[in-house]
Amino acid sequence: MEGGKPTIVTNVEGQRTTPSVVAYTKNGDRLVGQIAKRQAVVNPENTFFSVKRFIGRKMSEVDEESKQVSYKVVRDENGNVKLECPAIGKQFAAEEISAQVLRKLVDDASKFLNDKVTKAVVTLHYIYAVLEVGDGVFEVLSTSGDTHLGGDDFDKRVVDWLAGNFKRDEGIDLLKDKQALQRLTETAEKAKMELSSLTQTNISLPFITATADGPKHIETTLTRAKFEELCSDLLDRLKTPVENSLRDAKLAFKDLDEMKLLPLVLQFRLVSYLEITLPSDEVERMVSEAEKFSKEDKEKRDAIDTKNQADSVIYQTEKQLKELGEKVPAPVKEKVEAKLQELKDAVAGGSTQVMKDAMATLNQEVMQLGQSLYNQPGAAPGAGPAPGGEAGPSDSSSKGPDGDVIDADFTDSK
Template sequence: MAEKEPVIGIDLGTTNSVVATVQGGAPVVIRNRTGSNLTPSVVAVSKTGKRLVGQIAKRQAITNPQDTVYACKRLIGRKFSSQQVQDALKVLSYQVVCGEHDDIRVKLGGKDISLPEISAMVLRELKADADQYFGRPVTRAVITVPAYFNDGQRQATKDAGRIAGLDVLRIVNEPTAAALAYGFGKTVNGKITVFDLGGGTFDVSVLEVGNGVFDVIATGGDTYLGGEDFDNRVIEWLVMGFAKEHGIDLRKDRMALQRLKDAAEKAKIELSTVKETQINLPFICTPPGGGAALHLQKALTREKLEELCSDLVERCITHCDQVLAEAKVKPGDLKEMILVGGMTRMPRVVEAVKKYFKRDPCKGVHPDEVVALGAAVQADALTSEESHVLLLDVTPQSLGVAIAGGYVRRLIPKNTTVPTSVTELFNTSKDEQTTVKIMVLQGEAELAHQNELLGEFILTGLRSAKRGEVEIEVTFEINSEGIVSVSARDKETGQKQSITVTASGGLTEDELQKILEEQGDYMLEARASDELKNKRAELDAVMKEVGDLLPKVQKVTEGSEFGVDAVAKAVKGLESARRAREQGNLAAVSEAVDTLNRTLNLFRGVIQRIGTR
């Protein structure tokens, strides 16, 4: 029996991403190359022109702010002109420009790059870790997104997966994935809440779970509240203390700030398990007038950290209040509470949540891995014949049309299983109205303008009559591919107009194809570069060995014709190897390796035969 093709689940987070798979029936996290479960969702081009992804990109984020892209999840699939994007631009250190279709492009390494491409770099890194884990390429994945993501944002995430060389089986809501990781689809029926405090965002969702269907009743939160805000409080405290002591503002020095950020995050994490930690940053800065570099050494207690961040925890609870009110549930009505995100390890956060929800959170799964593990469970269920988990594709948000008065009439509510079709009759709203404009909207807001406009068309040639007399039949259809078709038919005349709406992540199909081709070239280059790197290392080793043996051979063959000839050839070989190494040509390096290997074998033989006499 052929081995099952591996499939992975990916939590593509704002700050960190995680990849997981199901092995032997249990979901497990795949560690990245640095041995960590979390891969920062950061992409950069270093000053030396190297493309960096993950931890290494994060480490230089402050010293190289213009060429480091982070939190692109906040922007992906959105329109450049949207209010959310305009708000985000105020706090981003990298440059964002408007694309051809009001989409977003990021300036990175002197090039304009679309956001799906940026996300694809992170996904490719995760895929590479998975490839390494399985020992063969992985091509299929389930990716999670926040519950509030619209079709455009989901499509952009799918595009990112495609660019990264992944066939995205399904896009899953993060709270749903978290619930799945606990097996709630089978064991729990009722309302549960997911409290997700990540690195950069805070989401709280209320889900109705029943018979394998996960319905997100309400979701809310703050896209600008997360672990980084807690880190910043620690940084502030350190900076103030240092300024008081030495009169130097460390924030002005990028290197110092980078170290402070790393140290603050580390200290915060440590304080989740210990009561006090030492922050030790030797040679943090050189005084302006010169002299010996100064050290920053400080002890931070859990108590102090909680004092510094108390208002942030309060903000989380306020959002919980709002979401529960929206879902019309009380904390006591909830059957389970799941904590997601590394920040929920902080004892003060756990305490506050317990106090508010009046129950202990679910235990057993690491909060920063739970979403990826749920995604892996879903991925496994989708590809496994034995799986008993029923998984349905549902519409993430409601679909409807704009009606008189600026309101929305919803035809397909959110979480409707696809494929689906709905038809509804509408009437003209004015006397003598001969045309009608159909505006297709997506979203949950009551007012039309607060929803996402997917497309519009006009149906003409209606009979001139009093208002309400002419009937128009509007049909919404979503096929299994998620493509929405909307048609309007004059019932009297049978005249019909229609529109097909395909979710767009900001890239056209042509653009996507072009990126995929370029990506192929890049992958080839990357492979060639890896090969060259390996060959160079091989060459270095053999050059060293030949170089070490050369004097010995010279000595033992002194005076002989063979010796003179062999040594001269070896010297020449070393010289051309050095040149080949510098040129960086793979063929030349390989040839040099072969040549020197022959010389090495010869030398070893000479030493063995003559040298031991």
């Protein structure tokens, strides 16, 4: 509490949220939080996320969940779930990974408060709480939740939709490519968050994979309506914990003064679930207020996200140009640099739409850059750059006719 108001403690990175991700590098270093999440694309087998669904479970209970993660889930001698970490040759219980995240939160909070933190309350599921708030005191009247439901479940519906469309159009199953799966997952999470305030979001995944014909990209739009359709059964599962929490608190829906839920579509769905025991004008007021606050936040959030994305694209593009050096044909490089400067000018100008337009044109030029590299004699699939993203695979293996990985020697010609 600061000045009588609750304040979210920031971590050492200055962020108010910490991803529940733990990773181990090939050198055995442990990474926790955002730094672990950032390297997940290139180190999927040793990056652990969504471990809450494995806590206290037997291997026989998590067959489906184990297929949704990029790391290996195995069974110990007692039938319990263990998470395998090849980087350090060790198996972890899911509780150990969660403890490592909690330890970081405790350490960060202790540094922020300049005091030792000894107690914490931890929730492990999509939770609903009925609170009574007054005079700066929050009293929890009841809680309820679904221990098998989390944000990752919603992300997966978007991942499956993207991968399904790509397989239909290109005949390639991205779910079997761990690096592609990781990029799909990150993009799905971002799209889900954007749809909390936007009616649609653009999804761009350049160089998601490559074939003998060249690089393949994903460019599509996901609307809030489509997202709701994809997650319809998950949204249906929200009904029970809400009703349970109200019943345990001995309250009816009409007794609530305020409801805090994101994305906005969940509010509409829950209002219809509870058969609105409320007068119609009260329902209209709640919906109107939710829309009002959503619109107020939309532009600010969009501006911040666009600025961050533009900064990332600028950094990645400059990095690619520097690393590729003379391999980039001069005319192509000049075009990329011109569009890069336009994006820098747009960022300085501060207009969200101008930044978006500049990013789109720069990405097009970078795609042309990648295509020009593929067209060069001796160029191998996966060698091109991805605008605002990663380069292609850096290992020396290639796939045989049956899709198996085979070792291959190579010589780097200057």
